[in-house]
Amino acid sequence: MLPLTEVSNKHLLPVGKEPMIFHPIRKLAEAGVVDVLVVTGAEHAGQVVAALGSGQELGCTITYRVQEEAGGIAQALGLAEDFAANGKVIVLLGDNVFQDPLRRHALAFLEQRSGARILLKEVEEPSRFGVPVFEEGRLVCIQEKPEAPQDRRCVTGIYFYDASVYDVIRGLRPSARGELEITEVNNHFIQRGDLTWDELEGWWTDAGTFESLARANALVQSSVADPAEPKSR
Numbered sequence: 224m225l226p227l228t229e230v231s232n233k234h235l236l237p238v239g240k241e242p243m244i245f246h247p248i249r250k251l252a253e254a255g256v257v258d259v260l261v262v263t264g265a266e267h268a269g270q271v272v273a274a275l276g277s278g279q280e281l282g283c284t285i286t287y288r289v290q291e292e293a294g295g296i297a298q299a300l301g302l303a304e305d306f307a308a309n310g311k312v313i314v315l316l317g318d319n320v321f322q323d324p325l326r327r328h329a330l331a332f333l334e335q336r337s338g339a340r341i342l343l344k345e346v347e348e349p350s351r352f353g354v355p356v357f358e359e360g361r362l363v364c365i366q367e368k369p370e371a372p373q374d375r376r377c378v379t380g381i382y383f384y385d386a387s388v389y390d391v392i393r394g395l396r397p398s399a400r401g402e403l404e405i406t407e408v409n410n411h412f413i414q415r416g417d418l419t420w421d422e423l424e425g426w427w428t429d430a431g432t433f434e435s436l437a438r439a440n441a442l443v444q445s446s447v448a449d450p451a452e453p454k455s456r
Contacts, residue, residue: 231267231270232263232264232266232267232270232271233317233318233431234263234271234317234318235267235270235271235274236430236436237440238320238430238436238439238440238443239440239443239444242274243317243318243320243430243436243439244261244271244274244275244317245275245281246319246320246321246443247315247316247317247319247320248261248275248278248281248283248285248315249281249282250315250321250324250325251283251313251315251325252281252282252283253282253324253325253326254313254324254325254326254329255326255329256283256313256325256329257282257283257284258283258284258286258306259278259283259284259285259286260285260286260287260288260302260303260306260307261275261285261286261287261288261317262287262288262289262290262299262300262302262303263287263288263289263290264289264290264293265289265290265291268287268289271287272287286306288302288303288306290302293402294397294401294402294403295397295398295402295403295404295405296314296316296402296403296404296405297392297395297402297403297404297405297407297408298392298402298403300312300314300384300388300392300405300408301389301392301393301403304389307386309386310386311332311333311383311384311385311386312383312384312388313325313329313332313381313382313383314380314381314382314383314384315380315381315382316380316381316429318380318429318430318431319379319380319381319427319428319429319430320427320428320429320430320439320442320443321344321379321381321423321425321426321427321428322423322425322426322427322442322446323423323424323425323427325381328340328342328381328383328421329383331419331421332383332419335383335419337385337387337417338384338385338387338412338415338417338418338419339382339383339384339385339388339408339409339412339417339418339419340382340383340418340419340420340421341378341379341381341382341383341409341418341419341420342378342379342381342382342420342421342422342423343355343376343377343378343379343420343421343422343423344376344377344379344422344423344427345375345376345377345422346375346376346377346427349369349372349374349375349376349377350368350369350370350371350372351368351377351429352368352377352378352379352429353365353366353367353368353377353378353405353406353409354366354368354369354372354373354374354376354377354378355374355376355377355378355420356373356374357373357374362413362418362420363413364410364413365378365406365409365410365413366406367404367406376422378406378409379423379427380429381423382405382409384408388408391408391411391412392408394411395407395408426442426446428442
């Protein structure tokens, strides 16, 4: 999102009346997740800390880790190992803006004995994202940004993992773009038969492009005008 990201962290761009990153953190706090780790790049780390502070105003306690280089989402998750203290974690990408409460998904994952859980959502341009591939109703893999997606749903930036995810990350090799890919992590759990999935009911968007940022603002504004949220199942 140049040139904006030359002077500011992308996740500090406004969505509604507050920085983008406030939205996923509020969702965590509303779900009862009060210990939050924010992983940020070094270049604008001071701005992120200044905006979020201790997290008290957002209903949580925030710890920070710096990702020294753009090494991918999986690498960023690897920085959370000590913080997670062998417990289960929810991972939210900072540019995810969505309507559904997270609580029922978090509770479902807590009841899951092991592995991972992902959330899907139908979108207009699935080729921009990871796309699930199903065979006879069974999720067999996730394709990263396929030119001809086989499904209208994408993998949202909302993930749930048990502590074995760090062993998976340690076994990854950088992709062609030099990053540790979260899609590879999810495919590992699929291959071992230890990944569940569900679909978001309300609206969802990323906010990582100018077009999707505008969409996020419109959706948040419409949600404020009509504050009804999807009912938990």
